[in-house]
Amino acid sequence: MAEQDWKTSKRTFAAVSLPTLFWVVVFFLIPMAIVWLYSFGENRGLTEIEFSGTLENYKRATEWLYLTIFGKSFAVAALVTLICLIVGFPVAMAITFASEKWRPWLLLGIMLPFWTNLLIRTYALMMLLGTQGFANKGMGALWEGTSWIKTLVGLQPLPTWEPVQLLFNNFAVVFGLVYVHLPFMVLPLYAALDRLDRSLIEASLDLGAGHFRTIMRIVVPLAAPGIIAGVMITLIPALGAYLTPDLMGGTDSQMIANVIERQFKKANDWPFGAALSFLLIYAMFILIAIQSMRKKVPEVR
């Protein structure tokens, strides 16, 4: 059969892609365009928005207050991505080098959280981290145990256990985001590592390199496409994270998505919310542009 591409059979291609194209245009591009237009509009009364072409919303969105929130969101998202990378890389390596028998089960373990709703997972995490949660209870039991042993050998008992505040702060937000985004990091890393020719690793060992040097000099550079994919796929949703900071964060840990949500709801200032949203989208565009501009790593088989 001759190879077919969209150039030789334009009609078939059009027929097949039309439903998807329709879907994307009607339910994504048009609403986005409307929101984009809002960002140049002004509030007139409670529900009326006039498209006046003003840049006032963008001016306000780039005020210091909002820039710090943007900055903080970037910092949190970057930290989350870094932790995911550091935690996820060994996990991906472990799955790659696990035996054939174990690998599907380990992959299933990584994907299992996707089967549960994000909201439920977040509440479950909150139960774990609350002052009456398992984490605190566990630590408390250890504390009491140590105290009891100390009295047993005739030492002063420890002071009474004070539960640690693990929820409603920045730590909780980062922890929650890492928990949610880890699979997004592990899967592209695994895909990249799995493609890696094992004999490259063996060749490095054979030439005298230890395991650590082999990972740093051979595995990491060759897994770079997967690392970049994992970073992008983690960083972008983490940057726009809404639910986790909303539920697990404290008063000082709101991220940009929470501010945007407030504009559309409580503040009823759609034009300003739209401007903030588009600033976030532009930032993401820039990230993606940087990624696609980087030099491709040559692949040799």
Add this chain to the structure above:
Amino acid sequence: MTEPAKPIIQIQNVSKRFGKVTAVDNVSLDINAGEFFVLLGPSGCGKTTLLRMIAGFELPTEGRILIDGQDMAGIPPNKRPVNMVFQSYAVFPHMSVADNVAYGLKIAGVKGGEVKDRVAEALELVKLGGFGERMPDQMSGGQRQRVALARSLVMRPKVLLLDEPLSALDAKLRAQMQFELSELQEKVGITFVTVTHDQDEALSMACRIGVINKGEVAQLATPSDLYEYPSNRFVADFVGSVNIFEGKLTLDEPDKAAVDCPGVGKIYLNHGVTGPHGADVWIALRPEKIYLHVPGEGKAVKAAAQDAPDGYNFARGKIKGMSYLGDITLFEIELDDGARIRVSRPNLSRHDQEDFTWDDRVSMHWRADSPVVLLG
């Protein structure tokens, strides 16, 4: 080589089992310093596992491996005085050729200036001088293999291990690399241990060949001994092309023997076999050692088989198949007694193959020292 052979690698009663599968079964083998040793066998026979155990990528289930007298148990691959050229070459794709070759030297702590000199020298050795700045994806498969060779040789290992080094090259390049590898090995004087399933490769390059079958050493010999004096049916059949006939030993004296092979007739040998009378034996007869006569020439030639008694080592048959291979023509002949026999005939002149056609009746003979008697 004439100097007393000293084993650089000693493989002692080594077995390797993967679960219930025995890949290597109680192999003992010495590889001498400075020789070009080839492990030859069909795929899945355990030869690569054996090589990987020498490199340290697999650990023997039983037995031990000594390199230069030192037991390798517990010594990881990066601490062994051997280097390996991988089947896929495993050239690091993100490093230039020079960086690839320098990789091991830098790890070994060799100083910058010396690294540069040794890299240049190694690239010169594999005829890649001036290619240092290239990236691997700008090179052909054959060139990448040379990079892999240079990268290993630059480490000056005691032993260079090569896993199917020529299998990914096309036929012409393969033939050229066979010569180059032998030449290179003589030049650097490092012991080469090569794994291959290709008998031509093994015969052309090796000082000695270890034929491996089902995890065991089937025969250990020089190329010509392996070909001319195979010790069992597996080796006779695997190395080169061969006719194998089953028969009974009917005559066995110090200077002569005869084997009665149903379908062929009596095969006469000019040496003793020292097997029990009437024993079941096998005769291996190489296709090129059978002289095929042009039709009508038979009578005159019968006398040519004069070293065998009348009626022996002479056969008639009908051509059932022919394949013209350029340098030789291969014939498949059905003997009058029923057996099929393969005969090859060099095309000494341009029209040689035209003397024969399908269903021609032909006669053939072979010398009394050509057949090999196999007891197993």
